[in-house]
Amino acid sequence: MDPQSPSPGGAPSSSSPPPSQSQLPDMKSSEQPSSPCSHSARSTSHEHSSSSVLGSDPLQQHSDDLERHPKGKRKRTAAKDKAILDAAYNANAKPDKAARLDIVKRVSLNEKEVQIWFQNRRQNDRRKSRPLSPQEIAALRYGGMQILSSDAMSSYNSSFSSDNGNASPTQSMSQPLSQPLSQPDPTLSSPPRPDHAAVVAAAAVAAAAAAAAAAAASSEEADKIKDTPSQDVHREVRHQDREESRAVQEAVTTVRKEKSSDDPLQYHLSQSFPGSVGYLSNRWNPANSFTMPSTLGRAAGDNSFKLEPFPPSTCSPSTSSRPILPPPSSQASQFRLSLSLEGKAQVVPSISSPPSDTAQAPTLAGTQALGSVRRPSLHRSHSASPSVTLPPISLLTNSLPSLSAGALPPRLTRGRSRDVHAWEFCCDVQNREDALTAQAKHESSGSAIAAISLLRSTSSSGSPLQPSNSAKRNATASKVAPRSGQAKKPKLNKALSSVGRLQTSIGLTNKRSVEKEVAVGSDKVKVSVLLSPSGNESDKENWSPDEEGNPRFTFSQPQSGAGATNRRPLPSGTSRLDKQNPRRTPGRMLQEYRSPAFLLGTRANTAPAHGCNKRGEKRGQSPLEIFEDSENNDAVPAEVELFMRGEVSPSKKRDVDAVAGLLSLSQGNWR
DNA sequence: GTTCTAACCTATTCAGTTC
C-alpha cells in the first residue's frame, strides 16, 4: 500500500499483473466465489491489488502481459512491504482470509501475492528450521570426517540390513578362517562383520580386556567427542527455532568445546534418544569412534581400520576402537590367507602372501609403510607366525613397491582409504600376477603371444582377451603397475571421490560404470579399473579385502554364488552395501544390491579366470606349491623373485596360489 | 456420499541479486 504502491511502474501494477496470469486460473476456482466479499473490501482498500484481483481481468491481463511477459521480470517485495509481512508473519504464520485482507490493505501486494508470500515464507522457515540430518551435521562439523562417519554409518547400517543372509555367510567365512588361527582375534570376527553391533561389542569387549588400560585415555576423548555430537543433536532439535542451522551449529560447536569433557553416560543417553536424535547420536558415536581413534591418538595406528569401523554404535567408542586396533596390528600376520583353508595353508601364507598381499595391503595400507603394512595385514592370522609370513610379503612387496609406496600410505588411516588401498592392492596383486604371468609367458612362451598379450595389456581398455584374462590381465596389470602409478592413481582418485561420497549416490554411479564396463567388455583391464571404482562403492569388497585382506574372497564369492555361498564376499559386499544403502533411499539400496552383484560378477569374471583355471590345476597342487613358494620366499625374497621370473609355471602358480589359495581357502578348503 | 471450494504443503522453476 504505502508508498510502494509506487505502483506506477511496476510494483502495484506488477503486483496486479502477476496475479492476473497465475491467478487467473485460481481466480476462476477460488477467488471468484469469494470475490464478492473480497472485491468490495479490496476495491475499497486497494485499488491496485483489488482491481487486479477483483477481476478487471482484461485490464489486469493486459497490464500483466505487458509487464510480465515482456521480460518476465519479477517484482521483489519492497522493503516496507517485507517488513510489514514479516511482522504479520511473526504474529501469525498462517493468516486467515481476513488477516490476509488486512495485510493486503497495508501492503502494495494483492491477496494472492500475500498468500504466496506467506507460503514461501513458511516453506523457507521450514527448510531452515527443520533439524539437520546427521549427515548434514557431520558434514558441517567434521567435514573430512564425514567420510569416515559415512563409512561407519554405511557399515553400521549395512550391518543391520545385511545381517540376514550376508552376515552369517561372512561370519562363516571369516570365522573359519580366523578361528583356526585367530580365534582369539576379536578383530577378525569383528571386521568381517561390521554387521551387528553386538558382534562388534563382543569383539570390542574382548579387545577391550586386552587393551583396556590404553583405551582409557583415548576412550575418554572419544566419549567426549561422541557426547558432544549427541548433545549437539539434542540442542539442534531443541533449537528447531528459526535460527539458521549454521548459527545453531556454531553455537553447538562452541558448546562442545566448552563441554569437551562429557560423561560417557551422556553418550548412552544420546543413543537412547528417540527418533532422529538417537539415530544421529548413534551415527555420531560410530562416526566418532571411527574418527576419534584415527584422529585422536592414533594417527599411525593402522590397525585401527578394522577395529574402528566395527565398534560403531553399540560399543563404547574407546573400548571398541582400541580393542580392535590392537588385534589387527599385533595379529597382522601373513598367514591369514592360507590359515583358515588348510592347516598347512596357515603356514603357507607366505606363498599366499602374494595374493594376500593384496588383501594385506588394504588392511595395513592405512596403517603403516607399505611393506610393513602389507605383511601385518597378512598377519591377521594371529596364529600364523609373523616371521615366516613376512618374507613372502616382502617378495610380494618387491613387485608392488612402486605402487604401494606411492599412494597407499596416505589413506590407510581411514576406512575409505582402506578400501582404496585394498583396491590398489588388488590391482597390485593383479599387477603382480600380471608381472608374474607376463614374465612367465615371456620367458616360457616368449613368443608372439606374450608380446601380443603385453600389447593388449598396454592397450588395456578394449582388450578382447578375456579367455586368457588372468594372464592378459596380469600382463596389462603388470604393465599398468609400473605405470600403475598413473593408472592406479586415477583409480585411487575415483576411489577417493567415491569414498568421500560413499553414502551419496556416487557410489551408485561408480557401480554403474563398473557394471557397464563389465557387461560390455569384461576386459581384464576394465575389470581392474572397475574394481578400483568399486572399491569406493564396494567398501564392501574393500571390506572383505581390508578386513581379512581377502580381496580374492570377494572375487571368489561372485563366482561361488553370489547369494548361495555365504562367504564373505557376498555377505560383506551385499551387507555393506545394503547397510550403507539402508540409510539411503530404497532405490539406492536396490541399486547398490545390483551394483554389488555386478561388481561381484565383474570380479568373479576376473577372479574366476584366475581362480577357476588355476584352481583346477592347483587345488591338487596348491598346497605343495604353496609350501614351496612360501618356503622359498621365506628363505630368500630374491629366490621368490627367481621363482616368479624363472618359473613360468610357478608364476602362474602364484596367481593360482594367490587366487586359488584364497578361493580354495574360502571355498574348498573351508568346506 | 459426492462434489466443490479453500487452504495448505511440497517440489520445482525461474528471475533477480550478489559476489
Next chain:
DNA sequence: GAACTGAATAGGTTAGAAC
C-alpha cells in the same frame, strides 16, 4: 558466470461446506 535468494507455479492433499 556461479551461487544464492526469493517470487511464482504445478501438483497433490485435506478439511469444511453445499448438494
